[in-house]
Amino acid sequence: MTVRRFIRALPALLIMILFSSNVEAQQANTIWSSQAKAALANSVDPQNESNVQPEKHQKKPNWNYGGFLDAGYLLDFNHPSNDVFRSRGTTWHVDNVYINMAAAYVKKDPSESSRWGAQVTVQGGKDSEVFGFSATAPNIEGFEWLRHLGPTNVSYLAPVGNGLTLQGGIFNSLIGYDSLYAKDNFNYTRPWGADFTPYLMMGINASYPFTKKLTGSLYAINGYWHLANANGVPSFGGQLAYKATERVTVKETVLSGPHQSNTSSRFWRYLSDNIAEWKSDRVTVALEYIASWERVDVAGIPRALIMAAQLPMHWSINNRWSATVRPEVFWDRDGRWTLARQTVKAITSTLEYRIPFHLTNTILRVEHRWDDSRGPEGGFFRGAEIAPGVVGLTPTQHLLTFGLIFTFDR
Numbered sequence: 001m002t003v004r005r006f007i008r009a010l011p012a013l014l015i016m017i018l019f020s021s022n023v024e025a026q027q028a029n030t031i032w033s034s035q036a037k038a039a040l041a042n043s044v045d046p047q048n049e050s051n052v053q054p055e056k057h058q059k060k061p062n063w064n065y066g067g068f069l070d071a072g073y074l075l076d077f078n079h080p081s082n083d084v085f086r087s088r089g090t091t092w093h094v095d096n097v098y099i100n101m102a103a104a105y106v107k108k109d110p111s112e113s114s115r116w117g118a119q120v121t122v123q124g125g126k127d128s129e130v131f132g133f134s135a136t137a138p139n140i141e142g143f144e145w146l147r148h149l150g151p152t153n154v155s156y157l158a159p160v161g162n163g164l165t166l167q168g169g170i171f172n173s174l175i176g177y178d179s180l181y182a183k184d185n186f187n188y189t190r191p192w193g194a195d196f197t198p199y200l201m202m203g204i205n206a207s208y209p210f211t212k213k214l215t216g217s218l219y220a221i222n223g224y225w226h227l228a229n230a231n232g233v234p235s236f237g238g239q240l241a242y243k244a245t246e247r248v249t250v251k252e253t254v255l256s257g258p259h260q261s262n263t264s265s266r267f268w269r270y271l272s273d274n275i276a277e278w279k280s281d282r283v284t285v286a287l288e289y290i291a292s293w294e295r296v297d298v299a300g301i302p303r304a305l306i307m308a309a310q311l312p313m314h315w316s317i318n319n320r321w322s323a324t325v326r327p328e329v330f331w332d333r334d335g336r337w338t339l340a341r342q343t344v345k346a347i348t349s350t351l352e353y354r355i356p357f358h359l360t361n362t363i364l365r366v367e368h369r370w371d372d373s374r375g376p377e378g379g380f381f382r383g384a385e386i387a388p389g390v391v392g393l394t395p396t397q398h399l400l401t402f403g404l405i406f407t408f409d410r
Helices: 003-019 034-044
Strands: 064-076 097-108 117-122 150-159 165-171 200-209 214-221 236-241 248-258 268-279 282-293 305-308 311-318 321-332 342-357 360-374 380-387 390-394 396-409
Touching: none
Parallel strands: none
Antiparallel strands: 064 097, 064 396, 097 117, 117 150, 150 165, 165 200, 200 214, 214 236, 236 248, 248 268, 268 282, 282 305, 282 311, 305 321, 311 321, 321 342, 342 360, 360 396, 380 390
């Protein structure tokens, strides 16, 4: 199926799932072992294995719905006249109050008792304007309305072994430690590696828990950026997630596919994402390393390369207060991803306070961010224009951010 046909079929698929009689598939003829049931329950709710009960007694899950509003003020001490945080895909406007993202969703997860699931998310704001597009490929047909869709998909839990979950549509990327939505992250602004790898994917994926500790996933998507139309050939990838101990989880995710008009395998883009996370009751420490490369179809056929690493360290002081420090480094050797040959070092420090009230949660964040960009084309915007439409550059940038996020979930 071509990308264009898939996009046209997506609304019909959603309508079919949302308004059908939700006829369930035939249950397997054999009774699952208690071990397999426990593994499936652990993949849905690892904190409560006691919930494992015979399927006929499980309550059919309800539809959940909610939304959030994310507003922020990024004070840039360089005060660029264009109010732009250079080379960014999220929180890219400074020196004013902006709604970076607002969204609403409705969702139903698949389960043994109700195997079909669905999710619809609508969104808007500054972060929805550039995050899913490519600097080197044209936009996909229908991008004007597709950028206003967050995770929007249908899913099915197949009665195979420990439970095979199939999903199609727009879904959260399997790549990366950070979400598109600031509310789901420790810091308000995202790391460089996150902004230049996919936040969302459009296509299909399959996930299977081999054991309580090991889960494998495969996916096929329309391309590296889900709102770009580099060519008509899909990209492919997979992930292994291993829970080594109660505190340590490691993930390895790979991606391969063409991101140029020349779809020869010689010019495919490849990516590797490695994540290790240690988590206790109060402290979370993670290490992520990303590498991506491709040969460019121009004279000389140069090899373009980026590498990124981050080390977020999060401390939950109590139920209301938390603090996070995130050092990181990002290297775009050939300017293929950011359109600037640069090496960026950054340290982000965030203090958060949460105010829960019934079904709502108000998140207040104060954040300082220091970025240093060096290289032939590195730097951040500073001051007034030095020529019509041209703002000068400086190697360093300090941001003081005030974030307000309001969430509602039911």
